[in-house]
Amino acid sequence: METFTVEAIILKTDDFGDANRVVTLFTKEFGKLEANAYGCRRSRSPLSGAMQMFNHISAQITRGTKVDTIRDADILNFYDALTKDLERLAYASLLFEIVNRMTFPRQKELETFNLLKKSLPALNKRNPKIAALIGACQFMETSGLQLNFSRCVYCGSEIVGDASISLLDGGAICPNCIDAAQDVRPYPEALRKTFETMLGFNWRDETKLTFNSRLVLAAENFFIDYVQSVLGTGLKSVQFIREFIK
Ligand SMILES: [Zn+2]
Structure with a gap:
Protein backbone atom coordinates (compact mmCIF):
# COMPACT_ATOMS: atom_id res chain seq x y z
CA MET A 1 0.00 0.00 0.00
CA GLU A 2 1.15 3.48 -0.81
CA THR A 3 2.40 5.60 2.08
CA PHE A 4 3.00 9.31 1.80
CA THR A 5 4.05 12.15 4.09
CA VAL A 6 2.18 15.42 4.45
CA GLU A 7 2.54 18.68 6.33
CA ALA A 8 -0.88 19.58 7.64
CA ILE A 9 -3.06 21.65 9.92
CA ILE A 10 -5.82 19.72 11.70
CA LEU A 11 -9.14 21.30 10.69
CA LYS A 12 -11.51 19.01 12.54
CA THR A 13 -11.67 15.75 14.50
CA ASP A 14 -14.54 13.35 15.15
CA ASP A 15 -14.25 10.51 17.65
CA PHE A 16 -15.50 7.05 16.79
CA GLY A 17 -15.23 3.66 18.46
CA ASP A 18 -13.31 3.25 21.70
CA ALA A 19 -10.19 5.20 20.90
CA ASN A 20 -10.29 6.25 17.25
CA ARG A 21 -10.71 9.55 15.51
CA VAL A 22 -11.53 10.69 11.98
CA VAL A 23 -9.16 13.57 11.34
CA THR A 24 -9.75 16.23 8.69
CA LEU A 25 -6.40 17.63 7.62
CA PHE A 26 -5.65 20.63 5.47
CA THR A 27 -2.41 19.52 3.84
CA LYS A 28 0.18 21.57 2.04
CA GLU A 29 0.51 18.91 -0.64
CA PHE A 30 -3.07 17.86 -1.48
CA GLY A 31 -5.47 20.31 0.15
CA LYS A 32 -8.12 18.84 2.41
CA LEU A 33 -7.92 15.13 3.30
CA GLU A 34 -9.75 12.91 5.73
CA ALA A 35 -7.95 10.00 7.41
CA ASN A 36 -8.56 7.66 10.32
CA ALA A 37 -6.28 7.72 13.34
CA TYR A 38 -6.84 4.37 15.02
CA GLY A 39 -6.18 4.16 18.75
CA CYS A 40 -5.05 7.79 18.97
CA ARG A 41 -7.09 8.46 22.11
CA ARG A 42 -5.08 5.88 24.06
CA SER A 43 -2.26 7.50 26.01
CA ARG A 44 0.29 4.94 24.83
CA SER A 45 -0.54 5.41 21.14
CA PRO A 46 2.26 6.95 19.04
CA LEU A 47 -0.45 9.29 17.73
CA SER A 48 -1.53 10.36 21.20
CA GLY A 49 -1.42 14.16 21.55
CA ALA A 50 -0.86 14.88 17.88
CA MET A 51 -4.41 14.32 16.65
CA GLN A 52 -5.92 17.50 18.13
CA MET A 53 -7.70 20.24 16.26
CA PHE A 54 -5.44 23.26 15.43
CA ASN A 55 -2.21 21.24 15.60
CA HIS A 56 0.34 21.77 12.85
CA ILE A 57 1.78 18.35 12.14
CA SER A 58 3.81 16.21 9.82
CA ALA A 59 2.06 12.89 9.21
CA GLN A 60 2.57 9.60 7.43
CA ILE A 61 -0.55 8.34 5.77
CA THR A 62 -1.30 5.03 4.11
CA ARG A 63 -3.79 5.14 1.27
CA GLY A 64 -6.59 2.60 1.61
CA THR A 65 -9.27 1.46 -0.79
CA LYS A 66 -11.98 3.09 1.30
CA VAL A 67 -10.26 5.20 3.92
CA ASP A 68 -6.75 6.52 4.45
CA THR A 69 -4.99 5.79 7.73
CA ILE A 70 -2.60 7.98 9.69
CA ARG A 71 0.35 5.80 10.72
CA ASP A 72 2.60 8.26 12.44
CA ALA A 73 2.65 11.97 13.23
CA ASP A 74 4.96 14.61 14.67
CA ILE A 75 3.74 17.87 16.13
CA LEU A 76 5.45 20.82 14.41
CA ASN A 77 3.54 23.49 16.38
CA PHE A 78 0.69 23.48 18.84
CA TYR A 79 -1.29 26.35 20.30
CA ASP A 80 -2.39 25.60 23.83
ZN1 LIG B 1 -21.04 48.01 -11.62
Missing part, protein backbone atom coordinates in the same frame (compact mmCIF):
# COMPACT_ATOMS: atom_id res chain seq x y z
CA ALA A 81 -4.27 28.86 24.50
CA LEU A 82 -6.80 27.79 21.85
CA THR A 83 -8.01 24.93 23.99
CA LYS A 84 -7.92 26.80 27.31
CA ASP A 85 -9.53 30.13 26.49
CA LEU A 86 -13.18 29.90 25.46
CA GLU A 87 -13.16 33.00 23.25
CA ARG A 88 -10.01 31.88 21.42
CA LEU A 89 -11.47 28.41 20.94
CA ALA A 90 -14.74 29.85 19.63
CA TYR A 91 -13.19 32.18 17.05
CA ALA A 92 -10.50 29.76 15.92
CA SER A 93 -13.32 27.22 15.46
CA LEU A 94 -15.27 29.75 13.39
CA LEU A 95 -12.39 30.30 10.96
CA PHE A 96 -11.63 26.57 10.77
CA GLU A 97 -15.26 25.64 10.23
CA ILE A 98 -15.59 28.22 7.44
CA VAL A 99 -12.48 26.82 5.71
CA ASN A 100 -13.62 23.24 6.22
CA ARG A 101 -17.13 23.81 4.94
CA MET A 102 -16.11 26.00 2.00
CA THR A 103 -13.38 23.76 0.54
CA PHE A 104 -13.52 20.51 -1.40
CA PRO A 105 -11.36 17.45 -0.67
CA ARG A 106 -8.12 16.94 -2.59
CA GLN A 107 -7.91 20.37 -4.16
CA LYS A 108 -4.49 21.72 -3.48
CA GLU A 109 -4.72 25.30 -2.24
CA LEU A 110 -1.36 26.42 -0.96
CA GLU A 111 -2.65 29.90 -0.10
CA THR A 112 -5.30 28.42 2.18
CA PHE A 113 -2.76 26.14 3.87
CA ASN A 114 -0.43 29.10 4.45
CA LEU A 115 -3.29 31.23 5.71
CA LEU A 116 -4.25 28.64 8.35
CA LYS A 117 -0.61 28.27 9.35
CA LYS A 118 -0.12 32.03 9.71
CA SER A 119 -3.42 32.68 11.47
CA LEU A 120 -2.82 30.17 14.29
CA PRO A 121 -0.19 32.12 16.26
CA ALA A 122 -2.45 35.20 16.02
CA LEU A 123 -5.54 33.28 17.16
CA ASN A 124 -3.47 31.92 20.04
CA LYS A 125 -2.05 35.23 21.22
CA ARG A 126 -3.75 38.29 19.76
CA ASN A 127 -7.37 39.48 19.64
CA PRO A 128 -8.98 36.19 18.50
CA LYS A 129 -12.11 37.72 17.00
CA ILE A 130 -10.15 40.13 14.80
CA ALA A 131 -7.64 37.42 13.85
CA ALA A 132 -10.48 35.09 12.82
CA LEU A 133 -12.17 37.80 10.74
CA ILE A 134 -8.92 38.73 9.00
CA GLY A 135 -8.46 35.01 8.27
CA ALA A 136 -12.00 34.69 6.91
CA CYS A 137 -11.64 37.83 4.79
CA GLN A 138 -8.35 36.68 3.23
CA PHE A 139 -9.68 33.15 2.72
CA MET A 140 -12.72 34.46 0.87
CA GLU A 141 -10.69 36.56 -1.50
CA THR A 142 -7.85 34.13 -2.23
CA SER A 143 -9.74 30.81 -2.28
CA GLY A 144 -12.05 29.62 -5.04
CA LEU A 145 -14.80 31.82 -3.61
CA GLN A 146 -13.14 35.02 -4.83
CA LEU A 147 -15.50 37.30 -3.03
CA ASN A 148 -15.03 40.77 -4.44
CA PHE A 149 -14.71 43.48 -1.79
CA SER A 150 -13.35 46.44 -3.75
CA ARG A 151 -14.69 46.18 -7.30
CA CYS A 152 -18.19 45.82 -8.68
CA VAL A 153 -18.90 42.15 -9.49
CA TYR A 154 -20.83 43.21 -12.61
CA CYS A 155 -18.82 45.94 -14.32
CA GLY A 156 -15.48 45.71 -12.50
CA SER A 157 -15.37 49.38 -11.64
CA GLU A 158 -13.70 50.40 -8.42
CA ILE A 159 -16.18 51.05 -5.62
CA VAL A 160 -16.13 54.63 -4.32
CA GLY A 161 -17.98 55.79 -1.21
CA ASP A 162 -21.03 53.95 0.09
CA ALA A 163 -22.34 51.18 -2.17
CA SER A 164 -24.16 47.85 -1.97
CA ILE A 165 -23.05 44.27 -1.58
CA SER A 166 -24.71 41.06 -2.69
CA LEU A 167 -24.28 37.67 -1.06
CA LEU A 168 -25.67 35.80 -4.07
CA ASP A 169 -23.53 37.67 -6.59
CA GLY A 170 -20.44 37.36 -4.41
CA GLY A 171 -19.38 40.91 -3.75
CA ALA A 172 -19.72 44.64 -4.10
CA ILE A 173 -22.22 46.28 -6.46
CA CYS A 174 -21.76 49.80 -7.82
CA PRO A 175 -24.78 52.18 -8.10
CA ASN A 176 -24.97 51.67 -11.90
CA CYS A 177 -25.40 47.90 -11.64
CA ILE A 178 -27.75 47.77 -8.70
CA ASP A 179 -30.78 46.79 -10.82
CA ALA A 180 -28.98 43.68 -12.10
CA ALA A 181 -28.08 42.44 -8.62
CA GLN A 182 -29.94 39.48 -7.16
CA ASP A 183 -29.98 40.71 -3.60
CA VAL A 184 -28.49 43.81 -2.11
CA ARG A 185 -27.64 45.06 1.31
CA PRO A 186 -25.94 48.31 2.30
CA TYR A 187 -22.16 48.35 1.99
CA PRO A 188 -20.94 51.47 3.77
CA GLU A 189 -17.56 52.85 2.84
CA ALA A 190 -16.30 52.25 6.40
CA LEU A 191 -17.06 48.51 6.12
CA ARG A 192 -15.30 48.30 2.75
CA LYS A 193 -12.24 50.04 4.24
CA THR A 194 -12.32 47.53 7.11
CA PHE A 195 -12.31 44.62 4.64
CA GLU A 196 -9.52 46.26 2.61
CA THR A 197 -7.40 46.70 5.75
CA MET A 198 -8.04 43.05 6.70
CA LEU A 199 -7.13 41.85 3.19
CA GLY A 200 -3.89 43.79 3.26
CA PHE A 201 -2.99 42.64 6.76
CA ASN A 202 0.45 41.08 7.07
CA TRP A 203 0.46 38.37 9.78
CA ARG A 204 4.04 39.22 10.66
CA ASP A 205 3.06 42.77 11.55
CA GLU A 206 3.24 42.92 15.35
CA THR A 207 1.40 46.21 15.85
CA LYS A 208 -1.73 46.01 17.94
CA LEU A 209 -4.89 45.04 16.06
CA THR A 210 -7.33 47.90 16.41
CA PHE A 211 -10.60 48.12 14.56
CA ASN A 212 -13.79 50.01 15.37
CA SER A 213 -15.96 47.54 17.32
CA ARG A 214 -19.12 48.40 15.37
CA LEU A 215 -17.33 47.61 12.10
CA VAL A 216 -15.88 44.41 13.52
CA LEU A 217 -19.40 43.31 14.40
CA ALA A 218 -20.66 44.27 10.92
CA ALA A 219 -17.80 42.27 9.33
CA GLU A 220 -18.51 39.27 11.54
CA ASN A 221 -22.22 39.31 10.69
CA PHE A 222 -21.45 39.70 6.99
CA PHE A 223 -19.13 36.67 6.86
CA ILE A 224 -21.49 34.52 8.89
CA ASP A 225 -24.47 35.47 6.69
CA TYR A 226 -22.44 34.91 3.55
CA VAL A 227 -21.19 31.46 4.51
CA GLN A 228 -24.56 30.35 5.85
CA SER A 229 -26.33 31.54 2.71
CA VAL A 230 -23.86 29.70 0.45
CA LEU A 231 -24.09 26.52 2.54
CA GLY A 232 -27.81 26.77 3.17
CA THR A 233 -27.21 25.64 6.76
CA GLY A 234 -25.96 27.11 10.00
CA LEU A 235 -22.44 26.91 11.39
CA LYS A 236 -21.92 25.11 14.71
CA SER A 237 -19.28 27.57 15.84
CA VAL A 238 -21.74 30.44 15.39
CA GLN A 239 -24.20 28.78 17.77
CA PHE A 240 -21.35 28.40 20.23
CA ILE A 241 -20.28 32.04 19.89
CA ARG A 242 -23.83 33.33 20.29
CA GLU A 243 -24.49 31.13 23.30
CA PHE A 244 -21.28 31.53 25.27
CA ILE A 245 -19.28 34.52 24.05
CA LYS A 246 -21.66 37.43 23.57
